[in-house]
Amino acid sequence: MNFPIEKTKLGSDRKFNLSDPKEREEYFKLKCGVEIEKLKEYLNNGHTFIAYLLGKKNSGKGTYSKMFSEVIGTDKIEHLSVGDMVRAIDEEMQDTQKKAELIEFLEKNYRGFYSLEEIIKSLEDRDTKSLLPDEIILVLIKREIAKRKGKVILLDGFPRNLDQISFSLFFRDLVDYRDDPDIFILIDVPMNVINERIKWRRVCPKCNSSRNLKLLPTSKIGHDDAGFYLICDEPNCDGGKMVMKEGDEKGIEPIKERLLMDEEILKRAYSLYGIPKVLLKNTIPADIAPNYVDDYEITPGYSFEIVDGEIRTIEEPWIVADDDGVQCVSLQAAPVVVSMIRQLVAVLKI
Numbered sequence: 001m002n003f004p005i006e007k008t009k010l011g012s013d014r015k016f017n018l019s020d021p022k023e024r025e026e027y028f029k030l031k032c033g034v035e036i037e038k039l040k041e042y043l044n045n046g047h048t049f050i051a052y053l054l055g056k057k058n059s060g061k062g063t064y065s066k067m068f069s070e071v072i073g074t075d076k077i078e079h080l081s082v083g084d085m086v087r088a089i090d091e092e093m094q095d096t097q098k099k100a101e102l103i104e105f106l107e108k109n110y111r112g113f114y115s116l117e118e119i120i121k122s123l124e125d126r127d128t129k130s131l132l133p134d135e136i137i138l139v140l141i142k143r144e145i146a147k148r149k150g151k152v153i154l155l156d157g158f159p160r161n162l163d164q165i166s167f168s169l170f171f172r173d174l175v176d177y178r179d180d181p182d183i184f185i186l187i188d189v190p191m192n193v194i195n196e197r198i199k200w201r202r203v204c205p206k207c208n209s210s211r212n213l214k215l216l217p218t219s220k221i222g223h224d225d226a227g228f229y230l231i232c233d234e235p236n237c238d239g240g241k242m243v244m245k246e247g248d249e250k251g252i253e254p255i256k257e258r259l260l261m262d263e264e265i266l267k268r269a270y271s272l273y274g275i276p277k278v279l280l281k282n283t284i285p286a287d288i289a290p291n292y293v294d295d296y297e298i299t300p301g302y303s304f305e306i307v308d309g310e311i312r313t314i315e316e317p318w319i320v321a322d323d324d325g326v327q328c329v330s331l332q333a334a335p336v337v338v339s340m341i342r343q344l345v346a347v348l349k350i
């Protein structure tokens with residue numbers, strides 16, 4: 001796969017703090033303001049599109065979606081996670097009224113190789129590990145899309161296997177989604193980046209927000225016998241010690257197979273004809289990075305030290321090997337979203 005390197009460098013002295021929403025807004029205006037206006041106008045004129053987000057687990061699909069909708073308009077963009085959808089179905093099955101409505105919907109809309117009785121039984125008996133058949137996933141996505149008429153949908157978690165890629169080719173016909181295009185958004189993030197994201201991930205037990213001790217620390221740091229830790233700084237949280245989730249210390253090991261399958265899906269989607277593609281890359285070879293991006297667009301690595309009884313944060317460049325072993329820098333989410341916006345405008349021909 002050959003993903004282009006997006007040039008977002010402006011060569012101006014202006015620096016932006018990309019974790020500050022206000023500065024981020026100015027940053028986007030400067031780097032892709034024209035494209036943002038074009039996209040907004042396109043959506044205001046009643047056009048929409050469906051984008052399939054394809055990338056490895058933990059490649060940042062949720063983060064990019066959230067930032068994209070923040071820039072373009074949260075009222076216009078919906079992130080539809082198939083994983084969340086399936087979990088919601090489990091809850092619907094517990095509610096007599098909702099369950100009856102779901103079954104009525106399936107009676108009208110489901111087509112497939114399993115009988116409806118088998119499908120309903122599999123929904124009733126499902127433990128959270130077992131997967132639902134592709135046909136039922138399709139019809140349930142169709143139901144969710146119908147609820148979101150007139151909105152851009154960023155579909156996350158479909159296709160999740162090679163069979164579903166073929167389904168997705170005919171998806172537009174299936175959902176009768178007016179005359180608007182569907183687009184593949186492919187996200188390429190190296191295994192090592194995902195590994196570090198998982199290993200250093202820390203979660204607040206009080207508000208569940210997630211940060212990263214090495215790559216995305218909070219503003220408050222604590223220290224005890226076990227070392228340095230993050231203190232939650234979410235505005236609505238009274239600030240707990242953020243902890244590692246069980247299993248995170250193993251990094252990508254437990255999900256290696258899933259990641260390899262995601263990689264295979266990515267390659268297959270990349271080779272498809274007939275569907276416009278947006279190609280997003282999260283890394284740039286370190287030796288050429290200064291030609292393409294401004295310093296503040298690169299993800300730094302953080303470590304901590306105690307000097308005179310006070311905790312100090314040390315910020316250093318973070319260099320990580322990509323899947324070909326090339327030494328790279330990793331990009332913050334914002335420049336990747338700039339690339340996404342520019343490419344969307346190009347493939348939508350607006």
Ligand SMILES: [Zn+2]
Binds near residue numbers: 206208
């Ligand atoms: Zn919290």
